[in-house]
Amino acid sequence: MKRKEASIWQLYLTFLKIGGLTFGGGYAMLPMLQREVIDIHHWVTEEEVLDIYAIGQCSPGIIAVNTATMIGYRKRGISGAIAATLGEVTPSLVLITMLATILLQIQDNIWVQRAFGGIRVAVCALITQSVFTLSKKSLIDVPTVLLYVATVAATLAFSLSPLMVIPAAILYGLVVQRLKRRKP
Amino acid sequence: MIYLELYWEFFKIGLFAIGGGLATLPFLYTLAETHGHWITSSDIADMIAISESTPGPIGINMATFAGYQAAGPLGGLVATLGEITPSLIIIIFIARFLGQFDKNPYVKDGLYGLRAAVVGLITYAGLKLFGTTLLVNGSIRIKETILYLVLVFLVLRLKKIHPLYWILLGAILGIVLHLPS
Numbered sequence: 001m002k003r004k005e006a007s008i009w010q011l012y013l014t015f016l017k018i019g020g021l022t023f024g025g026g027y028a029m030l031p032m033l034q035r036e037v038i039d040i041h042h043w044v045t046e047e048e049v050l051d052i053y054a055i056g057q058c059s060p061g062i063i064a065v066n067t068a069t070m071i072g073y074r075k076r077g078i079s080g081a082i083a084a085t086l087g088e089v090t091p092s093l094v095l096i097t098m099l100a101t102i103l104l105q106i107q108d109n110i111w112v113q114r115a116f117g118g119i120r121v122a123v124c125a126l127i128t129q130s131v132f133t134l135s136k137k138s139l140i141d142v143p144t145v146l147l148y149v150a151t152v153a154a155t156l157a158f159s160l161s162p163l164m165v166i167p168a169a170i171l172y173g174l175v176v177q178r179l180k181r182r183k184p
Numbered sequence: 185m186i187y188l189e190l191y192w193e194f195f196k197i198g199l200f201a202i203g204g205g206l207a208t209l210p211f212l213y214t215l216a217e218t219h220g221h222w223i224t225s226s227d228i229a230d231m232i233a234i235s236e237s238t239p240g241p242i243g244i245n246m247a248t249f250a251g252y253q254a255a256g257p258l259g260g261l262v263a264t265l266g267e268i269t270p271s272l273i274i275i276i277f278i279a280r281f282l283g284q285f286d287k288n289p290y291v292k293d294g295l296y297g298l299r300a301a302v303v304g305l306i307t308y309a310g311l312k313l314f315g316t317t318l319l320v321n322g323s324i325r326i327k328e329t330i331l332y333l334v335l336v337f338l339v340l341r342l343k344k345i346h347p348l349y350w351i352l353l354g355a356i357l358g359i360v361l362h363l364p365s
Contacts, residue, residue: 019239019240019241020239020240021239022239022240022241023236023237023238023239023346023347023348029241051286054286055275055278055285055286056275057203057204057286058202058285058286058291058295059202059271059274059275059278059285060198060199060200060201060202060270060271060274061198061199061201061202061267061268061270061271061274061275062198062201062204062205062208062241062243062244062267062268062271063203063204063205063241064241064243064244065241065243065244065267065268065271066271066275069271069272069275069276070275070278070279073275073276073279073280074279078276081272081275081276081279082272085268085271085272088241088244089240089241089244089264089268091239091240092238092239092240092241092244092245092248092264093244093248093260093261093264095238095239095240095245096234096235096238096240096245096248096249096252096260097248097252097257097260099234099238100234100248100249100252100253100260101252101257103230103234111359113364114358114359114361114362114363114364115354115355115356115358115359116230116233116355116358117328117358117363117364117365118331118353118354118355118356118357118358118359118361118363119229119230119233119351119354119355119358120229120230120233120313120316120317120328120354120364121317121318121328121331121332121335121354121357121358121363122233122335122350122351122353122354122355122357123229123232123233123236123313123317123351123354124229124310124313124314124317124318124332124335124336125332125335125336125338125339125350126232126236126339126347126350126351127206127232127306127309127310127313128310128336128339128340129336129339129340129343130206130306131303131306131307131310132340133343134299134302134303134306135303137299138299138300138302138303139300139303143300144296144297144299144300145300147297147300147301147304148300148301148303148304148307149304150304151300151301151303151304151305151307151308152304152307152308152311155210155304155305155308156308156311161214162200162210162211162214162305162308163196163200163211163214165301165304165305166200166202166298166301168301169297169298169300169301169302170294170295170297170298171294171297172297172301173293173294173295173296173297173298174290174293174294174297176293176296176297177292177293177296178293
């Protein structure tokens with residue numbers, strides 16, 4: 001497939017569209033991303049998108065933003081990266097600012113308080129679902145389960161900062177995998 | 185100055201949250217502890233609900249919302265810019281110097297540990313969320329807890345249904361059951 005060029009403006013608008021039409025970002029954005037950058041604009045190939053998406057998942061930051069930055073950079077260098085990323089976050093900025101303004105004005109209303117009383121319970125259920133789904137992919141053997149239990153215990157019981165957990169977990173992964181390989 | 189402080193706090197979140205929007209949650213809870221005048225832990229439940237039912241990446245939605253709560257519309261903008269700055273720097277660096285970053289064996293080994301810890305951190309955030317939603321002054325809120333058990337049973341069985349619908353159902357049930365109890 002022949003790759004087509006992209007202008008800064010096109011990058012901004014395309015990622016604006018992706019950001020504005022994807023509910024949930026990250027995992028939900030892939031089909032929309034494929035349609036826009038492969039089928040419509042022919043900016044990158046199918047394999048490239050999957051690679052870029054994989055890199056976005058394992059790099060620090062929001063997956064959708066990482067993906068936008070990477071594609072923008074490949075097409076137009078640093079200014080392309082900035083344009084695509086700003087496009088991706090523009091709908092959030094506009095919509096959330098509007099919603100937050102409205103919400104702060106109506107939050108004392110009894111109906112709104114009751115609705116949010118129920119919404120919070122639904123959010124608890126949704127987080128439980130996310131933990132279950134992520135566990136299946138991430139807790140795959142004894143060392144990962146141990147690390148999971150240790151993380152929950154350390155943060156909850158000993159108030160260890162999540163900032164400390166991240167580097168420690170990376171180090172743990174490196175050490176455990178090395179030890180595993182050494183064993184015959 | 186509040187904007188600089190907001191930018192820096194969300195810069196740190198963007199740098200350390202790996203694995204999607206929900207991975208920013210434990211950091212938001214830390215923020216509620218260190219900067220209680222910006223956001224409180226009970227705000228976070230509402231932030232998740234709004235962020236999951238609005239278009240756009242959840243992590244960005246939550247950053248905008250938290251920044252707005254802390255310092256108005258400009259606060260929302262600054263927090264979001266803070267959160268995306270590390271991504272821009274790191275991804276451009278990777279694109280320029282590390283082509284096959286995701287296939288590097290060290291990266292793979294590090295992620296093996298990291299993924300497990302991220303689930304742990306999200307569990308921690310979830311338990312904090314339960315604390316503000318299902319408990320009041322250390323005792324269980326009966327109505328909420330029963331509703332939670334019913335919803336969790338349904339949500340885990342009907343995985344294909346979009347979060348937006350569960351949030352709408354929650355809103356209706358909240359009005360019908362006169363929550364919070």
